[in-house]
Amino acid sequence: AQKITQTQPGMFVQEKEAVTLDCTYDTSDPSYGLFWYKQPSSGEMIFLIYQGSYDQQNATEGRYSLNFQKARKSANLVISASQLGDSAMYFCAMREIQGAQKLVFGQGTRLTINP
C-alpha cells in the first residue's frame, strides 16, 4: 500500500524567505506520480507541482520546486520568496499509475507566512 508522511504539522516563515516542506513516501509500485496541493481556508485543493518517478530532473513551476530524492523516497516542496498569500495547508500526495489513479494524501503541513 502507498503511504505519504508529512512530519511538520506547522511551519512559520518570514515573508520573502524560502521554505521547505517535507514529504516522504512509501510504495512498492515501480512507477508512480508525486503531487503537491495547496488548500487555502476556502477548502479548494489547488494543484502546485508534479513529479513523475522516472523524471530525471526535479520539477519546477514558478516559485515552486520539488526536491525529488528517489533513493531516500522523499519529495520535498521548496517555495522561494514566500508571500503572505502562501499561507495555507499544503498536502503531498502520491498517485498510482494503474487503475483508478487515485491520490493518497499525507496529513498536511500548515504554513504561515509572517509579514
Added chain:
Amino acid sequence: DTGVSQNPRHKITKRGQNVTFRCDPISEHNRLYWYRQTLGQGPEFLTYFQNEAQLEKSRLLSDRFSAERPKGSFSTLEIQRTEQGDSAMYLCASSLGVAGEGTEAFFGQGTRLTVV
C-alpha cells in the same frame, strides 16, 4: 469552463436525515473522484468513476453511501441515515485519464457537511 463545481458548499443536517451532494466536473474529463476530508487530515479516497461506470469504491464507503454519475457527466453522492461521524468536507475531483501518466486532478471547493 470554470473548473469543478460542487453544490451545496455547506450543509447542516440532523442525524438520521439523508443528504445529497452534486459535483459538476470539467466537461472533457472522463474521470471523477470523491474524497472525504476530516478536520486535520488529508483527503481520503471514497470512489471513482470512469465515464458513467463506478470502477472502484473504498472500504470507507459504507452501504449508507451511494454515488452515481449518470451519462458520465455530473455526479451525486448520497448519504442515507447520516451519523455525526459523517461530518466532514466532501471533495470532488476530475481528470482526463489517459494510459500511463494521465493528468493532474482538479478539485472543487468541496461540500462541508455538519451532522447535528
